[in-house]
Amino acid sequence: MAAIDQSAVRRRVREFIGETFLVGNEKDKLNDSDSFMQHGIVDSTGILELATFIESEYSLTIEDNEMVPDNLDSIDNLAGFVARKLG
Amino acid sequence: MADQLCQTILTQIRGTLKKGGAVVGISGGIDSSVCAALCARALGPKKVLGIMMPEKESAGESRTLAEKLAQKFGFETTLENISSGLEGMGCYQRRDEAIRELFPEFDSSYTAKITNPTNILEKETFNFFTLTVEDKQGRIQSKRMPPSVYLQVVASSNLKQRLRMTTLYYHAEKRNWAVVGTGNKDEHCQGFFVKYGDGGADLKPIAHLFKIQVYQLAEYLGVPDEIVRRVPTTDTYSAEVTQEEFFFGLDFYHMDMLWYAMENSISPAEAAKVLDLTVEQVERGYANIERKIKATEYLRMNPLEIV
Numbered sequence: 001m002a003a004i005d006q007s008a009v010r011r012r013v014r015e016f017i018g019e020t021f022l023v024g025n026e027k028d029k030l031n032d033s034d035s036f037m038q039h040g041i042v043d044s045t046g047i048l049e050l051a052t053f054i055e056s057e058y059s060l061t062i063e064d065n066e067m068v069p070d071n072l073d074s075i076d077n078l079a080g081f082v083a084r085k086l087g
Numbered sequence: 088m089a090d091q092l093c094q095t096i097l098t099q100i101r102g103t104l105k106k107g108g109a110v111v112g113i114s115g116g117i118d119s120s121v122c123a124a125l126c127a128r129a130l131g132p133k134k135v136l137g138i139m140m141p142e143k144e145s146a147g148e149s150r151t152l153a154e155k156l157a158q159k160f161g162f163e164t165t166l167e168n169i170s171s172g173l174e175g176m177g178c179y180q181r182r183d184e185a186i187r188e189l190f191p192e193f194d195s196s197y198t199a200k201i202t203n204p205t206n207i208l209e210k211e212t213f214n215f216f217t218l219t220v221e222d223k224q225g226r227i228q229s230k231r232m233p234p235s236v237y238l239q240v241v242a243s244s245n246l247k248q249r250l251r252m253t254t255l256y257y258h259a260e261k262r263n264w265a266v267v268g269t270g271n272k273d274e275h276c277q278g279f280f281v282k283y284g285d286g287g288a289d290l291k292p293i294a295h296l297f298k299i300q301v302y303q304l305a306e307y308l309g310v311p312d313e314i315v316r317r318v319p320t321t322d323t324y325s326a327e328v329t330q331e332e333f334f335f336g337l338d339f340y341h342m343d344m345l346w347y348a349m350e351n352s353i354s355p356a357e358a359a360k361v362l363d364l365t366v367e368q369v370e371r372g373y374a375n376i377e378r379k380i381k382a383t384e385y386l387r388m389n390p391l392e393i394v
Contacts, residue, residue, distance in 0.1 A: 037213075037374075043382035044203070044214035048234040051215070064231055069211045 004086045006079040009058075013078050016053050021046060032075040047072065054078065060085045089307055092292055093129035099290045100130065100265045106289070108134035108264040112255050113164070115152030117305050117314055119269040122292055124160050124308040126267060132161035138258055140251045143170040143179075144325045148317075155311050165258065169250050176250065182243035185236045189218055196223045198326035200333070201232070201240065207336040207375050208368040214336065214375075221326060244323050248284025256287075265289040273298050273342060277376065278383020279334045286386060297343040336375065345372040 010032055018027025021041050036042040042050060050072060051062050060082070062071075071081040100106050109126040113119045126135045139153045150166070157164045173179060186193045193199070199220045204212045216237050219229040232240070252266075259266045268288025270280050275294040280286040293301055298319075305315050319330045319339075331338055337345075341362065348358040348369075355369040362369070 037378060040378070040381050043378075044216065045234060045237065047213045047215055048232065048237055051231075052233050064215075064217070067213050067215050067231070069213065072213065 004058075004083050006083050009079040009082050010075050012057065013054075013075050016050075016057075017041065017075070020049060020053075030075070032079075034075075035069070035073050037069060037073055050078075054082065058082050058086060089125070089128070089304060092125055092304075096125055096129040096290070096292050099292075104265050104289055106259075106263055106265040108136065108262060109267045110136045110138060110255050110259040110262070110264050111267045112251055112269065112285075113137040113139055113153040113156060115146075115149040115156070115314060116269075116317065116319060117301055117310065118271050118274075118293060119153075120156045120310045120314050121301050121305050121308065122267050122269045123156060123162065124305075124310055125292055127160040127162050128308070133163075134264075135160075135162035136258060136262070136264070137162055137164040138255055139164055139166045140169050140254055141166075142168065142173055142247060144323075146327065152311070152314050152317065156314060159309065159311055167254050169247070169254065172250050173246060176246050178243050178246040178250075182240050185239035185243065186218065186220065188236050189230050189232065190220050190228060192222075193220055197221060198324075200324040200326035200328040201237075202328060202332045203334060203336050205332055205336050208341070208364065208371050211371065214379075219326065245281045245284055247323060248281035249287075252284050252287040259289075267292065268294065270294055271298050271301050272296050273335065273339065273346075275387070277335070277379040278386045279330065280386065282386050297347065298339040299343045337372065341372065342376070345369060346376050349373045349376060 014027055014030065017030065017036075022030070030039075030041075047067070051067060054060070054072075055062055066081070069077070071077055096109075100109060108130055111119060111123045111126060113123050123135060123137050137153065137157050139150050141150055154164065183193060186199055197220050199218065202217050202219060203214050206212065216232045217229050218232045218236070218240070219227060221227045255266045258264075266288045268285065268291035270285060270291060271293050272295055274280050275291065293304075296304070302315065335342055341364075344362055345358065348361075355366045355373065358364070358369045359366045364372075
């Protein structure tokens with residue numbers, strides 16, 4: 001099975017974050033390593049939306065103990081998490 | 088502090104608002120009890136009306152404790168059961184419909200509650216919501232809530248606080264009195280209230296006080312012991328859930344001490360020593376409080392206008 005293309009994941013996540021949580025060209029200013037929590041981009045409802053999006057987009061299940069910043073708190077972290085889950 | 092608060096309440100109600108008295112929603116909880124006691128002290132008990140607003144899922148002891156409070160401080164009370172109003176608004180039906188998306192077998196014989204992680208000092212974690220249901224045999228099931236379910240459950244449940252606000256304003260306007268909000272600083276600043284629900288009031292005399300300060304004031308004012316000892320709950324869901332489990336993720340002592348330390352620019356290292364925590368735990372506590380304050384700014388905003 002081919003390894004998931006993390007660049008494609010980054011692009012798709014950036015698109016989702018931009019459409020769902022940001023205004024105008026804010027998504028272009030967001031760095032891949034920027035923490036969603038520290039930048040106030042995602043709140044507690046937003047994290048549910050983000051988790052649901054990742055599960056649906058990549059047909060995977062995020063367990064409760066995987067709902068942690070190391071897995072979900074930046075575009076980079078999400079790309080790595082998806083790659084590990086599907087790898 | 089009590090005398091100063093009373094003077095301010097008097098000035099705000101009579102001087103600023105030009106109202107004759109205070110209407111307070113009393114739940115048997117410590118915050119509303121302290122507010123009612125302060126108002127009775129500030130205005131005289133004849134100028135205070137306590138409104139008890141139970142609904143079919145309220146804890147039974149709420150009313151008993153509220154009546155005990157009124158007896159102690161000598162103010163009048165009125166009972167307004169809001170269950171039929173909530174039924175009419177579809178509160179229970181809309182909420183249960185959302186719950187059944189996760190638990191199709193859920194019915195009126197079950198209880199339900201929403202919780203957040205409570206280990207926020209131990210590790211970095213997101214605040215996410217878990218729905219827990221219990222059937223009459225005591226079988227418990229829990230699932231993380233997808234956003235659509237969470238939002239509908241909360242929106243339906245918030246009807247309780249909004250109908251209470253409506254009821255308070257009916258009684259206040261009938262008398263030309265003021266509605267007293269009972270939220271403390273933890274609730275007000277971290278957004279643990281419903282906009283135009285329990286957040287809707289003419290004055291908020293304890294919104295600047297930490298929970299632990301409210302407890303100190305309660306003891307000073309002579310609020311009945313049973314109220315002081317009662318564990319703060321949301322009294323919103325059919326299953327009992329503490330405020331720590333539902334929202335704050337932290338016990339009040341640590342939360343208030345960390346928040347005070349943060350506000351007074353005390354370094355994590357210094358705070359850690361005093362509170363017997365690690366530096367990392369203090370940093371997580373500071374970050375969690377800051378995030379909640381920022382994320383809930385919209386709740387404290389007045390309506391946006393175009394000027």
